[in-house]
Amino acid sequence: MKMKLSERLLAYWINIPRHWRLATLTAFLLTVWTIEGIRFLTSPTLRLPTITDAIICLIPAILLFVIWKTKSQNHL
Secondary structure, three states, rough: OOOHHHHHHHHHHHHHHHHHHHHHHHHHHHHHHOOOOOOHHHOOOOOOOOOHHHHHHHHHHHHHHHHHHHHHHOOO
16 A cells, blocks of 8 residues: 555654754744744834734744653653
C-alpha cells in the first residue's frame, strides 16, 4: 500500500531527533516573526494586527511551546 505524501512527511518528521525538531521550529518561528515584524513596521499606515497576523504568529508559538513542554517533561 502506497503512503500518502502527508504520511511520509510525518514519518520523516518523527524520525528526526527531538532537539533538531525544536531547533527547526525555533528557526521557523523567528523567521516568521522577523518577516511579519518588518512587514508591519514598514507598512505605510499604522494599523492594528489582523486575525491573519495573529494566526501567523501564534500557531508556530503554540507548536514550539507544546514541543518544549513535552521535552521538559521527558527529562524529569
